[in-house]
Amino acid sequence: MRLFASLLLACACAGAVQAAPMKLSDYMALSGPAPSATFHYGSAPSQYAELFLPAGEGPFPVAVLVHGGCWTKEFGGIVQLRNMAGALARHGIAAWNVEYRRVDEEGGGYPGMYLDMNAALETLRREARKHPLDLERLVAVGHSAGGQLVQWLAARPRIPASSPLFQADALAVKNVVSLGGLADLRHEAELIKTSCDRDTAQLAGAPSQARPDVFSDTNAGELMPNGSRTILVTGELDTISPPRVAHDFARRARAAGDRAEVVILPGASHYDEVAASSPSWPLVLQAIEAALKRAP
Secondary structure, eight states: OHHHHHHHHHHHHTTTTSOOOOOHHHHHTOOOOOOSEEEESSSSTTOEEEEEOOSSSOOEEEEEEEOOSTTSGGGOOHHHHHHHHHHHHHTTOEEEEEOOOOTTSTTOSTTHHHHHHHHHHHHHHHHTTTTTEEEEEEEEEEETHHHHHHHHHHHGGGSOTTSTTOOTTOOOOOEEEEESOOOOTTTTHHHHHHHHOOOHHHHHOOOOSSOSOTTTTTOTTTSOOOSOEEEEEEETTOSSSOHHHHHHHHHHHHHHTOEEEEEEETTOOTTGGGOTTSTTHHHHHHHHHHHHHHOO
């Protein structure tokens, strides 16, 4: 936590003059530059990822960005995260901005949404051979529902081989930055219902004889320890995923043997967490850079 102490102090001191916390409408208005390239990893309209390359020769560290939006099409996603992707590229970090099928799209939910994450990461691994990308310096950054998905990416080594989500030799994701994430599908089911109007069956599927526990392959909170190192970044005023959620998950992760720390953004909402125009951005960028310095 010392790493963030000076920036926390600076943000706190600026609190009296900083802009009001961002609202949903502010988030929906976010945009950024066009990507350097777009890659389709499937035939559905939402199965693609965008690459944002910094200027220069590289090779560049990579941030995999996974948007939120309550796992639904209603609240935007990949377009809004271009704001962060462009800012990261200006700081010398390549961004792999992932779109995926959500619960209200054909093939979304369980298992399609998770299979999309697998495919998007495999496409990144393939394209890294053709572009100046350093996958030894990799961090997955997810916002809200995307926080659940990036923490799931880190947990993939613990998924049972019998699961349809299991992938042998998956690209390792050891470093995660979760921005207002809702990662614990079991313990936060009530909050997810209240905040997002999503039910467990939409996100984790229905139980069956072969899969009686729907969290056995979907819930990062069940799949620990997995060797990951997570920085949970949450706005002080976040009501979708309040600071308690980050602290609770970090305690569980540490108790299991994984590394986790919490950064609270003073005066910030759920939407300041992903805006490069927000006063919170220096802390978010610091967390991403810190995760990359620790990679692999």
